[in-house]
Amino acid sequence: MPLYSFQVDVNVPPRVVAERLRAVVSEAPSSWESLSWRSRDDSGSPPFIGTVREESFRIRRDIRGRNSFLPRVWGRIVATPTGTRVKVTMFIHPFAAIFMAFWFGMVGNGIVNGNGAFPILIGMLIFGVVLVAWGFYPEATKARRLITDAVLNSAITTAQAQTTIDAWR
Numbered sequence: 001m002p003l004y005s006f007q008v009d010v011n012v013p014p015r016v017v018a019e020r021l022r023a024v025v026s027e028a029p030s031s032w033e034s035l036s037w038r039s040r041d042d043s044g045s046p047p048f049i050g051t052v053r054e055e056s057f058r059i060r061r062d063i064r065g066r067n068s069f070l071p072r073v074w075g076r077i078v079a080t081p082t083g084t085r086v087k088v089t090m091f092i093h094p095f096a097a098i099f100m101a102f103w104f105g106m107v108g109n110g111i112v113n114g115n116g117a118f119p120i121l122i123g124m125l126i127f128g129v130v131l132v133a134w135g136f137y138p139e140a141t142k143a144r145r146l147i148t149d150a151v152l153n154s155a156i157t158t159a160q161a162q163t164t165i166d167a168w169r
Helices: 014-022 031-035 094-112 118-151
Strands: 003-010 048-052 056-061 072-080 083-091
Touching (some): 003 118, 014 048
């Protein structure tokens, strides 16, 4: 299953890095708000939703539409002698991973047992791989860029929330 990790080193204290991340993260909508069909106002809204704590964060991109393979982004903010290291791991939602493991297991079983529908099973296998890769990796690349830009944003140098979100979209 898709897994993507990276780290970023910054020459500022961990509390500043946490503030920089908070500038690009908003709270997740409530259950009622997420069911609403109203179009949300994208101007000035942060590109991520989730939570940022002093030493860790759990976020995901705030996108329009649905993507079952949208990366879940978990990170640690670790103090180093020269500043801070941000360690980030991205993965798909566990339910999507379980479903795709079942999918690949069933297709693999059909291929191994020499079922007469071999070309169809190979097509289903390729379709599953492309579906997961197409939904996960472009969003993971975009999330990495946005997180790296936020962490390296020198406009936020104190623990004050200075939000200039227009540049993050």
